[in-house]
Amino acid sequence: MASNFTRKLLNFYTKITPTRVETCANLVCSSIYGDAVQTAILSGDKLKSVxxxxxIKKLERLSSLKMTSKDVKNLEEDILFSQRILDVNTENVEPLYNIVEDHITCPLRDDIVCENESREKVLMNTKNVYEGFFTAPSVGIVTKKEKNVVEM
Structure with a gap:
């Protein structure tokens, strides 16, 4: 059973042109899963294992999550399921027609700067201020020294 994310990904890919499908699949494979997965998919080979x-370490580092063996198995199933995108014959399929893009306009209001509140008054809403700006806890790639990896 594929994950909800994979289903959404497949739904998105089936609504765009065949050329874009291949381009998007290449980008996803090379940037997230690495060149080995991309090569296997592009060459038509069936991927046996990821x-x-x-x-796995790269994915854990990028997502700041610790993957169990069950998570790895689910990921592997999702990759194999998404591989079916490239197997679909889209030779005579017309690109998706979208009425919103072609016939409906969405006018935007002018971006006008107004001086409603003073900076000091706005910054009073938080205790995390540095040099006149809001600050937030740092979020990003976990280094080997950090121990705050979230268990799934």
């Missing part, structure tokens, strides 16, 4: 330790 359990390469290096790929």
């Amino acid at each position: 359990k390469e330790e290096e790929s």
Whole structure:
């Protein structure tokens, strides 16, 4: 059973042109799963496993999550399921017609700067201020020294 994310991904890909499908699939494969997965998919080979330790560590680092063996198995199933995108014959399929893009306009209001509140008054709403700006806890890639990896 594919994850909800994979289903949404497939729904999105089926609504765009065949050329874009291949381009998007290439980008996703190369940037997230690495060149080995991209090569296997593009060459038409069936992917047997994504359990390469290096790929798993990269995904854990990028997502700041610790993956269990069950998570790795689910990920592998999702990749194999999404591989079916490239197997679909789209030779005589017309691109999606979208009435919103072609016939409906969405006028935007002018972006006018107004001086409603003073900076000091706005910054009184938080205790996290640095040099006149809001601050937030740092979020990003977890280094080896950090221990705040979230368990799934």
